[in-house]
Amino acid sequence: MSYLPFAVAAWICLVGIAGIATSRNLIHLAICLTVTQSSSYVLLLSVGYVKHGKAPIFIGTKLGTTAVDPVVQALTLTDIVVSVVVIALILALALDAHRLSGTVDPDQITDIAG
Amino acid sequence: MTRQVRLLLLGSGLLGLGALFAWAIAGLPAFGDYQGPYGFVLNRIVLPLRHTTNVVMGTNFDVRGLDTMGEEFILYASVVGVTLLLRDETRSRLAERRTRRFRDDTVRLVGVAMVGAGFLIGLWLMAFGYITPGGGFQGGVVTAGAIVLLYLVGNHRDYRPFRNEHLLDPFEAVGAGGYVIVGLAALASGTAFLANLFGLGTPGMLRSSGSIAILNWASAIAVTVAMLLLFAEFLETYVVPLEPEDAGS
Amino acid sequence: MVLATLVPLQAVAFGLVALGAPLVVLTRDPLRQALVNGIYGVSLVCLFVVLEAPDPALSMLAVSGIGYPLVILAAVARVRGHERTEEDEEQ
Numbered sequence A: 001m002s003y004l005p006f007a008v009a010a011w012i013c014l015v016g017i018a019g020i021a022t023s024r025n026l027i028h029l030a031i032c033l034t035v036t037q038s039s040s041y042v043l044l045l046s047v048g049y050v051k052h053g054k055a056p057i058f059i060g061t062k063l064g065t066t067a068v069d070p071v072v073q074a075l076t077l078t079d080i081v082v083s084v085v086v087i088a089l090i091l092a093l094a095l096d097a098h099r100l101s102g103t104v105d106p107d108q109i110t111d112i113a114g
Numbered sequence B: 001m002t003r004q005v006r007l008l009l010l011g012s013g014l015l016g017l018g019a020l021f022a023w024a025i026a027g028l029p030a031f032g033d034y035q036g037p038y039g040f041v042l043n044r045i046v047l048p049l050r051h052t053t054n055v056v057m058g059t060n061f062d063v064r065g066l067d068t069m070g071e072e073f074i075l076y077a078s079v080v081g082v083t084l085l086l087r088d089e090t091r092s093r094l095a096e097r098r099t100r101r102f103r104d105d106t107v108r109l110v111g112v113a114m115v116g117a118g119f120l121i122g123l124w125l126m127a128f129g130y131i132t133p134g135g136g137f138q139g140g141v142v143t144a145g146a147i148v149l150l151y152l153v154g155n156h157r158d159y160r161p162f163r164n165e166h167l168l169d170p171f172e173a174v175g176a177g178g179y180v181i182v183g184l185a186a187l188a189s190g191t192a193f194l195a196n197l198f199g200l201g202t203p204g205m206l207r208s209s210g211s212i213a214i215l216n217w218a219s220a221i222a223v224t225v226a227m228l229l230l231f232a233e234f235l236e237t238y239v240v241p242l243e244p245e246d247a248g249s
Numbered sequence C: 001m002v003l004a005t006l007v008p009l010q011a012v013a014f015g016l017v018a019l020g021a022p023l024v025v026l027t028r029d030p031l032r033q034a035l036v037n038g039i040y041g042v043s044l045v046c047l048f049v050v051l052e053a054p055d056p057a058l059s060m061l062a063v064s065g066i067g068y069p070l071v072i073l074a075a076v077a078r079v080r081g082h083e084r085t086e087e088d089e090e091q
Helices: A004-021 A026-047 A070-101 B003-026 B037-050 B055-063 B065-086 B089-095 B105-127 B136-153 B156-163 B165-188 B211-234 C008-026 C030-050 C054-090
Strands: none
Touching: A004 A026, A004 B003, A004 C008, A026 A070, A026 C008, A026 C030, A026 C054, A070 B037, A070 B055, A070 B065, A070 B136, A070 B211, A070 C054, B037 B055, B055 B065, B055 B211, B065 B165, B065 B211, B105 B136, B105 B211, B136 B156, B136 B211, B136 C054, B156 B165, B156 B211, B165 B211, B211 C054, C008 C030, C030 C054
């Protein structure tokens, strides 16, 4: 039971990858990529959790109370915001592909001109 | 390669990856059984050393400040990529004149209230980022969302300054470059790159944490303008016939 | 040796997230998927709060409520706009 968080993270990653590989629409593919990215956030925060730990904000609490790991939270929060902009770049590439080939179906974009 | 063969390959690959994951998870310590000393050390020392009550923000902009600089440049590079792919000068000037306005007055009233409230909440999240949960990244997204609401509920003259990409580009550079300049200022004064060299102040007040506050605002500006630029680049209003009441605006 | 187990609240939060991910992937239309992604984002926010992580929860809230719908809907609108002008040109 105490390995459930990591199993959930692995499950989300596998589901996201399956979604990316079987996608028929480039925009659907980008959103499945965000699901895969969210699995890494779940994994990071589960690794950093301390039993009976509080949030690492010390404005109301005394210095010295057990708190969860702040490093993984710092990594996760910047990653979440930056991933929006990277997904926007992927969607811009999808729009360009649509403009050049007329379809958003990755199976039907066959010719790759140099 | 047909679709069936591809699906079979995918299934076997996912099974193999799942087995690897299971093997990796079996070697992890149990959930909640945090071993490493780094987290405990940071929770003890960041508040006395840097006067920041939000240890996560202190980690982001001071202890691991170099990583956040890298993340901010990922943001900047992605925005440059989107600009290069989607910016089309001639079409955006033509399309701007013909915008459709929301008809329902109730929706517009609620939207206008939300613009003000959202902007204030975003500013509050940005300003108090190093005291309570929040920060430049979160506040930047909320502020950009409030400004984009103007596109929905206002007429195009209200939204036009935030759509002008040539006006927004310098601010994006200020956000990303300001981060590096603060680091270089520390370097120029003899300490390490991105060392905290401004006055530390009292923890819990707005004037605290030294250069963390400045880096917080630089990243807030960078994120806000990045989201506004993204929306401005993606937006391409359809060419719809001019309605009679839109002819005046 | 501390044997840590899950509080029921955390188990429910993890369960909701594990349920939400396949739902997002199985929704094929991008417009509908944007909405389901938003709901999945809210379940992730609940999970982050239960794991004592307020800063990532705020990030995920802002991003899944404002960030993702913004870029996804703008992309979908632009794709449909291109398709509509192509149809008009054909006719």
